[in-house]
Amino acid sequence: MKTIGLITGGGDAPGLNAVIRAVVKTAIGVYNLKVVGVEDGFEGLLSETKARELKPEDVRGLLPRGGTILGTRNRGRFVVHDTGGAVKPEESYREAIANIGRLGIDGLIVVGGEGSLGIGLEFDRRGVPVVGVPKTIDNDLACTELTFGFLTALDIATEALDRLHTTAASHDRVMVLEVMGRHTGWIALHSGIAGGADVILIPEIPFTCEAVAEKIYERERCERQFSIVVVAEGSSPVGGQEIYQDAGDRQHAPRLGGVGNFVAQQIERITGKESRCVVLGHLQRGGSPNAFDRMLASNYGSCAVRALVRGERGRMVALHAADIITVPLQKACANLKTVPAESQLVRTARDLGISFGAPDEARHHGKEVC
8 A cells, every 4th residue: 555545524523634634644654655635525536636645744733723624525426315315326436436546546544424434435345445534523423432523512512501501590591502413412411411401302312392391390499590401403302303404405415403493482382481592503513623532533543544554444443442443334334323312321411300301201310409
């Protein structure tokens, strides 16, 4: 192996540039390899191609920098959505593989979440060696304890909850914070506990607005006139559906959003209490990565280079008990890592008096401690 191609795909996440830096410094400094950065995700492999050689001077000062110097895309010509689900057009892969050959790339490091790594897996199946790096603020990739970007997003969501506490208390309001997470509740669960939320709504535990209202009444009986609710964007009421702000088209999947406003409106309707919703949105993705994500991203990037040099392919680097190992890329992409409804962290939240809005909530946790 003489040349490694590097792709950052999907949504941006804090720590992407740290991975790029680690790949370049390890590949060049340790193995004397050439690194070609592919711009704009996998789209940079099509048509005239958008790629450039990355040298040590290109990655100086990248550790604290958010985003990705290579650019990224979470839509494109490698996945088409239709009524039958996601389809991978063969002509796009043929063109890209031909361009990979022309660029002299011997193997790819693909940095992304479930979607991008799934595309990477298709390249590996078609003969291009691929090692994946798990990136997503949602922390929903299987086979790894943590994805880089998650803990920075968690810090931002927790700080938002801290700030909402003061305005909620000042106005005796219910403040609802909608956070990202797609179809999983990791950001909502962790930030809700860390930020002292009274109600946490996650996709893994369907809720009723009546159960949420009961928690607010319970707090009022203890002379607490305000409440904090954190809701994951993929949460849905019992018997209901997820709420989407964008239905999607052939080029991109539907986009979740709107459940926070729905919950705030229903709380105000049932309880009569003034309720407001804040959608944290892309603030969770932007800005400088925290210290842990810088370290984890650097570790992943270096280990991905080593894996390719060892001849590993169709693998993903993963965090297991403080060690970085490699796992089958197919297994990592097969299913989302969801929050177990009876997990230790859910039990801890309930022990702290936090409601999940479940209809049978009373049997799960004690009352508000007055």
